[in-house]
Amino acid sequence: MSVPIQMIHVHYHGKYLKLLDSDDQTQLYSVRISRESPQMEMVRVSQPPLLSKLRGTDAEPATYHDTDNTNSSSACTAAFRALSLGVTMRVRGKEVKLERSSALTRTYSFQSAGAEARLTWEADGALSGDFRLVDRADHGVLARFRNKLFSNAEVGAFEIVGDVSELLREEILISGLSVLVMVQSLNLATMVLLGVSA
Numbered sequence: 001m002s003v004p005i006q007m008i009h010v011h012y013h014g015k016y017l018k019l020l021d022s023d024d025q026t027q028l029y030s031v032r033i034s035r036e037s038p039q040m041e042m043v044r045v046s047q048p049p050l051l052s053k054l055r056g057t058d059a060e061p062a063t064y065h066d067t068d069n070t071n072s073s074s075a076c077t078a079a080f081r082a083l084s085l086g087v088t089m090r091v092r093g094k095e096v097k098l099e100r101s102s103a104l105t106r107t108y109s110f111q112s113a114g115a116e117a118r119l120t121w122e123a124d125g126a127l128s129g130d131f132r133l134v135d136r137a138d139h140g141v142l143a144r145f146r147n148k149l150f151s152n153a154e155v156g157a158f159e160i161v162g163d164v165s166e167l168l169r170e171e172i173l174i175s176g177l178s179v180l181v182m183v184q185s186l187n188l189a190t191m192v193l194l195g196v197s198a
Contacts, residue, residue: 003162008173010155017155019173029075031177038077038090040181042174076174080181087178091171098178106183110175114168115142121179131179133172143172145180155180 007022019029019042031042078098079088085100091113098110109120117135119142124132129147134140142164147156160172 005162006158006160006164006169008158008160010157010177012153012155017177029173038079038088040076040078040174040177042076042170042177044075075170078174078178078181080178085182087182089174089178091174092167096171096175098175100182106179108175108179108182110171112168112171114165114171119171119175121175131176133176142168143176145176147180 008028009020009022009024011018011020015033017031017033018027019031020026021028027045029042030045031040033040075092077090081088085103087098087108089096089098089110094113096110096113098108100106100108107120107122109118111117112119115135117137119133120136121131121133124130124144129149131145131147132141133143135142142161144159144161145156146159148154158173158176160169164172
């Protein structure tokens with residue numbers, strides 16, 4: 001029996017990132033980038049099909065906050081501190097620490113409520129710029145991020161393995177984007193640090 005994999009493509013869109021479904025057209029999330037803390041805010045997009053046709057593809061992302069989220073319409077945020085190896089994330093109102101194990105590694109870990117385990121983002125290949133999210137307790141891969149190193153239009157794509165809850169999907173996305181800011185993507189880091197698109 002094959003394991004389902006959901007692809008989520010990440011594209012630059014001004015001071016936003018668009019997270020698109022497997023078809024590379026249907027927007028699932030919008031990520032606002034800002035200089036003020038939190039520097040990243042990811043919200044679920046629920047856009048009526050007629051409105052998306054009227055607005056066109058170059059319009060600012062229409063973000064209709066999902067009222068099913070607890071405490072706030074924001075799905076997730078990430079706050080970066082200068083000269084820090086960690087990121088403070090909020091997922092559905094709960095604080096989650098994304099921590100780097102040491103200054104000499106590109107490995108980040110966090111306690112996941114969705115997986116009920118400690119998950120770790122680590123390099124997936126020596127020079128590829130790709131990352132994978134693993135549960136070290138059972139050595140399972142939950143997700144991969146395939147980086148588009150030389151693209152100014154697309155950041156890359158997440159491959160989420162298996163049928164995961166929406167909470168775990170949101171944890172995967174916000175933590176993965178945070179890891180990219182911290183260790184990999186110059187364009188994305190510039191957006192977060194300066195609040196402008198690179």
